[in-house]
Amino acid sequence: MTDQTDARLIPSFVEQSARQRVEGMLDPGSMRELLSPFDRMTSPWLEQQGVVPQFDDGVVVAKGTLNAHPVVVAAIEGSFQGGSLGEVAGAKIAGILELALEACQLGTPTAAILVLESGGVRLQEANLGLAAIAEIQSAIVALRQHQPVIGLITGPVGCFGGMSITAGLCSYLLMTREGRLGLNGPLVIEQEAGVGEYDSRDRPFIWSLTGGEQRYATGLVDAFMGQSLSQVRAAVLDCLQQGVPEQFRSDTIEASLATLGQVDTEHQIDATRARAILTQEQPS
């Protein structure tokens, strides 16, 4: 018997596989996975390049209900190819979002939950991955007019590249302390800017700039949540109840650009200064 009151025994959402995350999120018995692994829809491109494929191509998509509200869920498996998106994986996410949009137009309000755990475009399928991410983004922009599109970044991989732009389009974006959000991953920045500017092995430094706590403090995400399944589920339900927001984060792009335009790039930036710049407050 497990003791539900002992925090050490409660499974962390961060440690779960994509399929376990979807199962846990939805009401018991309501999950209907589309294009399941048994449909064997693998990437046609990885094998040609000598890379072992995965039966679900690293993405789990399902329909179901969350507290009786119809939802679709797409979860990326960060362990497979760094959660990168190619033709099949990307089409699965775009397709499930388009299904939700169709359901909304036919009179069944259906929200979407995206568990983003991705390094971005899968380099072995570069152009097809880019096209798929563009399809995901236009599907989010269409669906968010009807129902909330809720993005979760819980870690351990984080959300980078084209999928970080996708995250910015969501109606609501939620993060845990373990999650990271950034356009370029730490190694890429180190290669471009030099180790003196950005040391990708300095984990406290990396998390202080791109981790969930910092992203929440700088207003780039809507909620900072705990790591257990019940905490994640409660945070998602909260967004679901708030409905379609009056203004989307991506509508305020002019103000964000103006803020960035004022940044003094002469001096090395740190977490405190980044926070001050993005919240327009003076550092203490």
Add this chain to the structure above:
Amino acid sequence: MDTLLFLRPARAVPLNRTLVGYVGSGDLEVMIDRTDGHQAEIHIRTSTQGSEARWQQLIERMEVDHPLPAMRMDIHDFAATPGVIRLRIEQALELALDNRGNTHD
């Protein structure tokens, strides 16, 4: 990447469709599906080249402890060690042969 196929004589028994593991570093996914035939078809894609003899031995040693059911087994291996491979295959067989049923039906 190597693609291997092993065909072994097997007994026909009721099976649950099963999937365990994932294609991450040092791990593998094992999928078991039903088949009409009377043999165990084991389809392997592995990132470890030149490992055919090792897989052959692993399957032969498994058969000593567990008579294989008639099935189609697919393995996607991403450089897992023999110990991990054996555990994953046993995990998949246990779920596939569990007569209390399985969620993947």
